Amino acid sequence: MEIAVLIKHVPSTESAVDIADGGVAVKTDGMTWVMNPYDEMAVEEALKIRTAAGGSVTVFTLGPEKSVEALRTALAMGADTAVRIDPEGKSLDSLGVARVLAGELKKGAFDLVIAGHRAVDDDAFQVGPAVAEFMGIPHISMVIAEEIADGRIRCTRTVEGGTLVLESPLPALITTQRGLNEPRYASLPGIMKAKKKPIDTRLVSTTGTDPGEPIVRVIGLHLPPVRKPGQMVDGDSAAAKAASLVRALREDARVI
Amino acid sequence: MAQGVLAFTETIDGVLKQISFEAVSTAKQIAEKIGGNVSAAILGTDGEKMAPQAAEYGADRVLVAQSPHLDENHIDACIDAAAQLINKTDPAVVVIGATARGKDIAARLSARLNAPLVMDAVAVDAADNGAITVTRPVYGGKLLADVQVSGTPAIIAIRPRALKAISAQAAGEVEMVAVDISESPVTLVAKHMDTGKIELTEADVVVTGGRGMGSGDYTVVETLAAVLGGAVGASRSAVDEGWRPVSDQVGQTGKVVSPNLYIACGVSGAIQHLAGMASSRVVVAVNTDPEAPIFSKCDFGIVGDLFEVVPAITAEVEKIKG
Numbered sequence: 001m002e003i004a005v006l007i008k009h010v011p012s013t014e015s016a017v018d019i020a021d022g023g024v025a026v027k028t029d030g031m032t033w034v035m036n037p038y039d040e041m042a043v044e045e046a047l048k049i050r051t052a053a054g055g056s057v058t059v060f061t062l063g064p065e066k067s068v069e070a071l072r073t074a075l076a077m078g079a080d081t082a083v084r085i086d087p088e089g090k091s092l093d094s095l096g097v098a099r100v101l102a103g104e105l106k107k108g109a110f111d112l113v114i115a116g117h118r119a120v121d122d123d124a125f126q127v128g129p130a131v132a133e134f135m136g137i138p139h140i141s142m143v144i145a146e147e148i149a150d151g152r153i154r155c156t157r158t159v160e161g162g163t164l165v166l167e168s169p170l171p172a173l174i175t176t177q178r179g180l181n182e183p184r185y186a187s188l189p190g191i192m193k194a195k196k197k198p199i200d201t202r203l204v205s206t207t208g209t210d211p212g213e214p215i216v217r218v219i220g221l222h223l224p225p226v227r228k229p230g231q232m233v234d235g236d237s238a239a240a241k242a243a244s245l246v247r248a249l250r251e252d253a254r255v256i
Numbered sequence: 257m258a259q260g261v262l263a264f265t266e267t268i269d270g271v272l273k274q275i276s277f278e279a280v281s282t283a284k285q286i287a288e289k290i291g292g293n294v295s296a297a298i299l300g301t302d303g304e305k306m307a308p309q310a311a312e313y314g315a316d317r318v319l320v321a322q323s324p325h326l327d328e329n330h331i332d333a334c335i336d337a338a339a340q341l342i343n344k345t346d347p348a349v350v351v352i353g354a355t356a357r358g359k360d361i362a363a364r365l366s367a368r369l370n371a372p373l374v375m376d377a378v379a380v381d382a383a384d385n386g387a388i389t390v391t392r393p394v395y396g397g398k399l400l401a402d403v404q405v406s407g408t409p410a411i412i413a414i415r416p417r418a419l420k421a422i423s424a425q426a427a428g429e430v431e432m433v434a435v436d437i438s439e440s441p442v443t444l445v446a447k448h449m450d451t452g453k454i455e456l457t458e459a460d461v462v463v464t465g466g467r468g469m470g471s472g473d474y475t476v477v478e479t480l481a482a483v484l485g486g487a488v489g490a491s492r493s494a495v496d497e498g499w500r501p502v503s504d505q506v507g508q509t510g511k512v513v514s515p516n517l518y519i520a521c522g523v524s525g526a527i528q529h530l531a532g533m534a535s536s537r538v539v540v541a542v543n544t545d546p547e548a549p550i551f552s553k554c555d556f557g558i559v560g561d562l563f564e565v566v567p568a569i570t571a572e573v574e575k576i577k578g
Contacts, residue, residue, distance in 0.1 A: 095372075120396055121395055130364065142356060154445060160356055161449055165448075166442050177502075216372045216405050218402065221402075222402070249556070
């Protein structure tokens, strides 16, 4: 089983996010950068499948030099090879990223592509399905369980209010959802070994895929409206506090 | 030239979901600025029955895509049908709900049509000259991004409950459109729906239990949610403890909720959790720790033991509701 995993290097969810001068980007200094949490699940699932079915796991990222750290983490977890596509300072939108990744994936012979269902920075939910579309293969999103047999993958995916069990022939692309697995921590020997593994670095301009001009652009970032300081509800007993609260919710806020 | 706005509806077991009306209303507001008609699309042969409802929210025309392979559980079929309706009607803007299924459809459509996509829109502002600025949360809601797109159709996937459904009766002329759907490689094996459970992202009221619950016994939270007609949520730590399923998690790596009333019980208020509940209209927090960060992000706070306070709130609500 040849498996490709798409990963992104993102600010950790613990990070507070500030707007940089110019108003269209975030301040990146001082942030902790990690592999996108949903992509960690993708790497973990790929490693599990490799254990069961053999084959290899190749991780791909499209990002600047710094994003090599996410690839190292994936290698330390146990991935076999890592590819970084350098955007050469060019700004790509989600479709551009998906086009380039799909182009590189088509050069291999992957049975399965796994991606996070979204990256926790842009929250675009777009690259995974778009890569599948550009590759001309089926996809199943937000997978919380999978099983592979006889060239087919059977997945449980989440939808509002429940789950669907879907089956697709391989090759296919799936995206991960929380609940699929608990990603392993990289072992110290794994980390040491990962440092020595080569990274296959490719330049976007030499991939043979034109990412296209961005057709979606951020013109401004702002903070969400700040909630006015709240009021503490006092009272002599739990019952008294509850009575004041419910009165306020009913008469002032009008939500009950 | 591309003109007008096409709104995709979403069905579940033969009825239109609320997000459908939010999509049609958003389409109408955009069309009022950029001109052209409002069309609503219903995917599935049953659509004819549902067409009058779409008209109530401002659809001048209702396109019903017909094919035996078409229903909400076959996403590929929905994508094929949607692409054909777009090619046929050439809209300037497409509006679709950013639901689990809607996100899939929107993302693949965008790639297939080379059309710009704005995911999870929470506000749409169309200028008289036709320029559209869409606002969407990024970094799990810690920031909002104003986005502009080039090219048509502009696909705007709207976050459930973020934009209002407003009644506005229109003609709703029904047009049955035969679509050519090839059999999907992805087949449905089984469907498991939680009967009677209110979906967090669609709920009017959400009552969340955090680490302060101390165990998987969520009875006090469930009882309050039930009297308010709301859904039960959980913090990440409660999910990590195995007290609640991951589908109940509210936060940056869980669900983003936008209820009218959010009641956080025993939730300290980690930054990721605050991001997931930030778009709630009114927030109530109950916690024993007066220093808990949640108290700086709530409208009403009660310092106290949730096992005393929450049942007392339930009793008060029951008094009103009689």
